Each structure stands twice: as C-alpha cells, then as structure tokens.
Amino acid sequence: MRLVLLGPPGSGKGTQAARLKEKLQVPHISTGDLLRAEVAAGSPLGLQAKEVMARGDLVSDEILLGMLESRLGREDCAKGFILDGYPRNLAQADALDGLLAKIGQPLDAVVQLDVPTDLLVERLAGRAKAEGRADDNPESVRKRLQVYDDSTAPVIGFYEKRGVLAHVDGVGSLDEVLARILAALGH
Numbered sequence: 001m002r003l004v005l006l007g008p009p010g011s012g013k014g015t016q017a018a019r020l021k022e023k024l025q026v027p028h029i030s031t032g033d034l035l036r037a038e039v040a041a042g043s044p045l046g047l048q049a050k051e052v053m054a055r056g057d058l059v060s061d062e063i064l065l066g067m068l069e070s071r072l073g074r075e076d077c078a079k080g081f082i083l084d085g086y087p088r089n090l091a092q093a094d095a096l097d098g099l100l101a102k103i104g105q106p107l108d109a110v111v112q113l114d115v116p117t118d119l120l121v122e123r124l125a126g127r128a129k130a131e132g133r134a135d136d137n138p139e140s141v142r143k144r145l146q147v148y149d150d151s152t153a154p155v156i157g158f159y160e161k162r163g164v165l166a167h168v169d170g171v172g173s174l175d176e177v178l179a180r181i182l183a184a185l186g187h
Contacts, residue, residue, distance in 0.1 A: 001024045001026055001079075001080040001082075001108050001109070001185065002026075002080045002081055002100070002105055002106065002107050002108045002109075003020070003024075003026075003080070003081070003082045003083070003107070003108060003109050003110070003111065003185070004082075004083045004086075004087070004096075004107060004109075004110040004111070004159075005017050005020075005082060005083065005084050005110075005111050005113065006110060006111065006112045006113070006152065006155060006156060006159075007112060007113030007114070007115065007170060008115065008117075008120055008144075008145055008148040008149075008152075009120065009124060009141070009144045009145065009148065010115065010119075010120040010121075010123040010124040010127070010141070011113040011114075011115045011120065011170045012113055012115070012170050012174075012177060013084050013085070013113060014030065014084055014085075015174065016113070016174075016177060016178060016181060017030070017082045017084040019174065019178050020082055020178070020181065020182075021082060023178070023182065023187070024080065024082070024187070025079065026076075026077070026079055026080040026081050026082060027076050027077060027081050027082070028081075028082045028084060029068070029071055029072075029077075029081050029082065029083050029084065029086075030084045030085050031064055031067075031068065031083075031084075031085045031086040032085055034067050034068065034071055035049055035059060035064070035067065038067050039053075043067075043070075045063055045066045045067050045070070046067075048063055049063050049067075061091060061092055061095060064086070064092075065092075065095050065096070065099060068086065068096070068099065069099055069102075069103070072099070072100075072103060072105065073103065077105075080105075080108070083096075087152075087155055088151060088152050088155070089151045089152060089154070089155065090154050090155060090158055092155075093155045093158045093159070094158075107159075107162075107164055108164070108185075109164055109165075109166060109184070109185055110159040110164050110165045110166070111165075111166050111168050111181055111184060111185070112156055112165060112166070112167050112168065113168055113170035113177070114167055114168065114169055114170055115170040115171055116171070117145060119171060120141070120145060121138060121141050121142065121145075124141045125138060125141070166184035166185070168180045168181050168184050
C-alpha cells in the first residue's frame, strides 16, 4: 500500500500514520523526520539541507525530493509506504507523481482527514498546553490553518482528479478514525 495522508495541522495525520504503519506493515515516512535524520547522518543531501537551514531558509523541494527518492529506494519500502506531511503544495504533488512514476511505485490512495476548524484549534491548543509548543498558540494555529488552506488544500483537487482521494471524517476516537481510514482503503 502506497499512501499519502493529507489534512490540516491537528487533524491526526501523524497519530494515524503511526497506527496504520502497524496495520499495513509499511514504513511511515514523515518528511520532517526524514530531513532531521539526513542532517544528523551527514549525507550529501543532509549537508545541503543543513547549510540552507543555517541561513534560516526553507529546504528546497529539490532537496526534499532527493531525500524522499533515497528513502523510497530502501528495501523496507518495497511493499509500500505512508507519506505524512508531503506533498504540501501542487508543485510537490506533481514532483512526487514524477518520482513515483520513475521508480515504478504509483500511489494506491490518498486520504484526506476532514476535521472542523474549531476542533483543530481546540486540539492544537490542548497539544500546546501538554507539550509546551509555542507554534500551537491560537494565533499561530489560525495562521498555520490559513497556510494549509492556501497551499495544501489545492493538492486535494489534484488527487481527486486522479481518482485516488478518499475523504475520511477525522472526528472521533483514534480507533473510530483508524477504522474509517482502513475502510476507505478497502482493508
């Protein structure tokens, strides 16, 4: 199963990806984790990324895609993978399509976790309090949700046109949401 999880911050992508990893027996690939691992390992792409981040710039799509290509080429991805946090915009979605075609591993499904904005703000405020995360205060949460709407939400239409998108209600217990995702995937 080759799967992309989409959803705004606080929708539960990371939580559900970790649970799906066990059910589907494929690796969960978070681009943030991948980036940190490549930098820590001192790989050529990791060193490029480290230099970019040291300047305070965002790591380019080209560097991220290179890291992703390397990661998807590993043996544990032969039976599939779960991408969480990528693609974040139409350019990345298009680049990912090209990469997956190149390596002969097209996506099986894309799941969009749908959660009302008020609940997202509430979830993220709770996470901020529990984890002391400065990026989850109400003002920054609303800004992050706006960035999601502007940049990432168009990716939903991209995958709808390809016939691989499933909308899943992301409200409910962890088990209820997982069951909905698995049902949407035909599992």
